[in-house]
Amino acid sequence: MLVLLVILPSLWPKAALALSDAEVDALFRKRKTVGGMVVAAKDGEIVYSRCYGYADKRAKEDVTSDTYFKLASVSKLVTAAAAMRLVEDGRLDLDENLGHILGEPSYEAASPRYPDVGLTCRMLMTHTAAIRDNSEAYGKNAKLSEVLNPALNKNKIGFLKAKPGTAYKYSNYGAGMVGCVIEAVTGLRLTAAARELLFDPMGIEAAYTPSLLTNPERIVTTYKAGGGAHITRSYRLKQPYRAEPDPEQDFRESYGGLWIRGEDLCKIGMMLCDLGEYGGKRILSEDTVREMISSQQGKGNITADSPYGLNVERVRNLVDGKTVYGHQGLANGVLCSLYFDPETRFVFALVTNGCNVNAKKDRICLLSRDLFGLLWDEYAAP
Secondary structure, X not given: OOOOOOOOHHHOOHHHHOOOHHHHHHHHHHOOOOEEEEEEEEOOEEEEEEEEEEEEOOOOEEOOOOOEEEOOOHHHHHXXXXXHHHHHOOOOOOOOEHHHHHOXXXXXXXXOOEEEEEOEHXXXXXXXXXXXXXXXXXXXXXXXXXXXXXXXXXOOOOEOOOOOOOOOOOOHHHHHHHHHHHHHHHOOOHHHHHHHHHHHHHOOOEEOOHHHOOOXXXXXXXXXXXXXXXXXXXXXXXXXXXXXXXOOOOHHHHOOOOEEEHHHHHHHHHHHHOOOEEOOEEOOOHHHHHHHHOOOOOOOOOOOOOOEOOOOEEEEEEEOXXXXXXXXXXXXXXXXXXXXXXXXXXXXXXXXXXXXXXOEEOOEEHHHHHHHHHHHHHHOOO
């Protein structure tokens, strides 16, 4: 007698229900992605990675695991991790006046509207410094001392009307100033400092200037949301590099200029997810990472309830009933994301060189949202 064994779908082994690359590729295609890579980690191990599309469309050059992507605003989170190494070493105080760190000679950095309220790194990293991102103040050749020093900022440019510390307003240039602080404290260009503080101890490669990468020819060409080229690889690699740090002007590098490979970005997320430990090595203290992901309200003259800890966003609209942490980066058509959850030890990293960044829900691009949901359900959900 022939016996038919019927296995209910709910009883299938997990391997039979494993996430397919075709599902991931379909989501990349749906959002008109030129090229990208998505990586997931669970319990301290990378469990999924997928490369998609072209690093350079004209040359029909495929994205590989060795392709470097520009991180856009996810750079802010990485820069903050490097800065917190300086805090741990006693070389940086988050509540010290910026003019004491950046100034030669020292000055009292403040909004010209509130000269008695000192500006600090804690304010910059929580987006509560009342910095207004306008080209008049922070354009080419602008010097920070001319904006941050009320005695020199006679026209009161570069600041909102709000009193620093009392209101949240996302600022690229303000967050970028943390890179200038790192340069001022270390005396090194930002890439050299970040390598010493963060990248080399973790065994990863990244640079704020693409020509400093080991294989700069592997950077992507970036594309606009509609698919047209934004900035070519060849153009970026022709740009001159200044070897000497200039903390007066280098704030434009750190708010969006980091180049990194997808799996290396995921490793930074793994370190933060495991509260400062990576590969059995202590990179940041547990207390430091907890501080980075926590509200800074009530600390250092900050009364605003910013969604950011120290350049790490508390994200409450990705998983129902749960807060995850990380950062989204958008620049023209480029989308990058890094999210992590210390409770489940799940990490999600996404890098692209161009996609439909205009498709969003609750401020999060749908490509990020859909891929995160797919990987969360596969690897993190109970």
